[in-house]
Amino acid sequence: MAVTEPRRAGPRTANLAAVLRALRTGPLSRTQLAARCGIAKSAVPGLLSELAERGLVRPAGVLPGNGRPSRLVELHGEDAYALALGIEADRLSALVTDLSGRVLAERAEAVDVAGLGLQRGMDELARLARAVLPGPPAGVAISVPGLVDPAAAVLRFAPALRWRDAEIAGLMAARLAVPADAVAVDNDANLGALAESVAGTGTELFYLGGGTAVGGGFVSGGTILRGARGFAGEVGHIAVDPSGERCSCGRTGCLATKANLAALLRAAAAPGDPLHDPAPGVEGRVALLKDRVRRGDQRAVTAVHELGVALGIALSTVVDVLDPDVIVLGGYFAELGEWLVEPVRVELAARPLGQARVVPSALGLKAPLRGAASLAAERLFANLALAEEATV
Numbered sequence: 526m527a528v529t530e531p532r533r534a535g536p537r538t539a540n541l542a543a544v545l546r547a548l549r550t551g552p553l554s555r556t557q558l559a560a561r562c563g564i565a566k567s568a569v570p571g572l573l574s575e576l577a578e579r580g581l582v583r584p585a586g587v588l589p590g591n592g593r594p595s596r597l598v599e600l601h602g603e604d605a606y607a608l609a610l611g612i613e614a615d616r617l618s619a620l621v622t623d624l625s626g627r628v629l630a631e632r633a634e635a636v637d638v639a640g641l642g643l644q645r646g647m648d649e650l651a652r653l654a655r656a657v658l659p660g661p662p663a664g665v666a667i668s669v670p671g672l673v674d675p676a677a678a679v680l681r682f683a684p685a686l687r688w689r690d691a692e693i694a695g696l697m698a699a700r701l702a703v704p705a706d707a708v709a710v711d712n713d714a715n716l717g718a719l720a721e722s723v724a725g726t727g728t729e730l731f732y733l734g735g736g737t738a739v740g741g742g743f744v745s746g747g748t749i750l751r752g753a754r755g756f757a758g759e760v761g762h763i764a765v766d767p768s769g770e771r772c773s774c775g776r777t778g779c780l781a782t783k784a785n786l787a788a789l790l791r792a793a794a795a796p797g798d799p800l801h802d803p804a805p806g807v808e809g810r811v812a813l814l815k816d817r818v819r820r821g822d823q824r825a826v827t828a829v830h831e832l833g834v835a836l837g838i839a840l841s842t843v844v845d846v847l848d849p850d851v852i853v854l855g856g857y858f859a860e861l862g863e864w865l866v867e868p869v870r871v872e873l874a875a876r877p878l879g880q881a882r883v884v885p886s887a888l889g890l891k892a893p894l895r896g897a898a899s900l901a902a903e904r905l906f907a908n909l910a911l912a913e914e915a916t917v
Contacts, residue, residue, distance in 0.1 A: 537572075540564055544572050545581060545600065545624070546906045552585035554595035573598055580604050581624060600625045605905060608662040609897035610650055610697070611713070612669045614639055614685040614737045615806065617646075619653045621662075622898045624905070626723075630657040635806055639687050646686075647693060651700035664904030665701065666709040666897040667693060668716045670738055675755050678710045684773070685737045709900050714758055715749050716896030717855045718742030720888055723899050727851035731843055732886070733760065733836065734856035734893070736807065739784045743847055763839040783835040786857055790814065792828035807890065811860045818864060826864075833865040837872025844873060844881050851882045855893075859886040 543562040547553060555573070559566040576582040585599035603623045611618035611633075618633035632653060638646045654665075671683025678694030694708040718732035722744040732742045741758035743750045751757050761781035762774050769778030770788075782788060786807065793814055794800040800813055817825040840852055854862055854869070862885025869883050886892050 540568065541572055541576060542906045544569070544576065548582065548598065548600045549625075549906075552597040552599040554588050554597055556595060558598075577601075604660065605663045606658060606660055607898050607901035607905070608654060608658060608665045608701075609894050609901055610654060610665065610667045611894045611897065612638060612646070612650065612667065612686065612693075613713075614670070615803065617650050617653055618894055619650075619657045620894050620898055621657050621659065622902065624663075624902060626898070626902070628898075629659065632657050639685065643688050643691050643693075643696075646688075647696045647700060651697060654697075654701060662701070662703060662707070662901070664707055664709070664901035665697065665703060666711065666716070666900035666904070667697060668713045668893040668897045669693070669710060670713050670736065670740070672756050672759070673710055673712045673715075675709070675711055675751060678705075678708065680710060707904055709904055711749075711897070711900060712740060712742065712758070713893035714740035714855070715742035715751070716894075716900065717886070717888075717892035718744045718758075718853070718896070719749055719899055720892045720896035721853045721855075721886060722747055723896070724888065726853055726884070726887075727849070727882075729848070729850045730853060731758075731840075731847060731849040731851075731881075732853045732855050732892070733840065733843075733858060735784055735786065735854075735858040736856045737785060737787070739781050741843065743849065760839055760843060763842055765835045765838040780835060780839045784832060784839075784858075786810070789828055789832055792831065793817070793822075793825045807857055808860075811857050815860065818861075829861055829864045830868055832861075833868030834872060836865060837869040840869060840881075840883075841873055841876045845876070849881050851884060853884055853886050855886040855888070856890060859889045859892075862886075 544558055547558055547561045555569045559569050581601055582598050583601040585597040587594040587596055605624045607622045609620040616633055617636050620631045621629045623629055636649055669680050669683055670685050672681040674681055680688055680691040680693050682689050694710045695705050698705040698708045714732055714734040717734050718730055721732055722730055730744045734740050739761040741760040743758055762779045764778050765780050766778035770782040771777050772779035772782050790800045814825055818829055854865055858865055866883050888895055
C-alpha cells in the first residue's frame, strides 16, 4: 500500500499548529505566543478561541508581575491522542498520550514477532493499539529495530524480524482506519534519542541502544540527523576487536558481535545456564545478570566490563566524528549503566577529543516508545487537520 504525501496546511492552520507547538514548553501569555510564533498579537486571540473550541488549550491563570496581569493559556488536548507502537523481535507494545505528553494507557505483550510474519504481526499490533486507544488517534508513530526510510515510511530491513521493504505505515493506517499521512515510522534508536532530547538530557545528543541488535541515533538541536538515506547512526559495524568474531556483514570484530544481548549472555554464562532461557524476556534476563554481577560472579563481571570497553572504543569514533555533548546508554545498556559508564568514560578519556558526558538513560527500555509518542504528537502539530479528523 502506498503512503500518500502529507497534505499542505494553509496559513491559518500553520499558525494554529505553531501556537500548539509553542505551548509544549509550558503556559504562555498572548504576548509571549505572538513573539515566539512570529504572529501578529492581534491574531492570537482568534487562534486561541479556535483552539479552545477544539478542546486543545485552556486558561492557566495569570502571569505574575506589576501592572495589568497577563492571562496565561496552556495545552489541554485530553481528547487528542498520540499513539506510539513498538515492534521488537519478542515483544509488541503500545502507549497512548494526550497532547501534553501525559501517559493515558500502556500495554506490552510477549510475542514471537518474527515467527508471526509481517501481516499477522501487524494484525497483532493493531489489536494491541485498539485495546489501549480511548478514541481515534490524531497521530501514530511506530518504533522498529531496523533500517527505516522515514520519508517513505518503509522499513527497509530488520534482521531480527526478517522483514524487508515492509510498508508498515500503510498497513497500520488501513487497520486503524486513519489517514496514511497520520502514521510515521522510525528506527528505535532514533526515537530513543528523540525521547532523551525531549526530556532535556542534552542538545547535541548521541543515543546508543542495546537489545537484540545495537543501534544509535543522533539529535542536534531537537532534530534527528538521518543522513542521505535515513540510515545515520548505525554504529554496530564499527570495528572494536580485530581478533574477534566474524560479523554477518563479513567483517571481523564489529561492535554488533560484542554488544547484542545474546552475545553478552554467551560471554557471561556457560551453555545451558538459566541466563540463556528466553522465557523471562529481556528485563528478566538482564535482572538475573545484574544480580550475578552484584554478587561478584567473575564470569559475569568480566563480560560486562569487556562490553563497556567495546562500547567505549566504538563511541570514541562517534565522539571524534559527531562531537556530541552527551552520550546516552539506552536499551539494556541503561540497566547495566552502573558498570558500563566507567569503562566507556575511560576509553573516551584516552582519546584527545573524548570529552562527551556519558549517562545511562533514565527512560531505560521504554525510551523508543516515549520517543514514538513525541513523534506521533508532532504529526498533529505539523498538520492540525489531523486533529479535526480525530475529534469529529
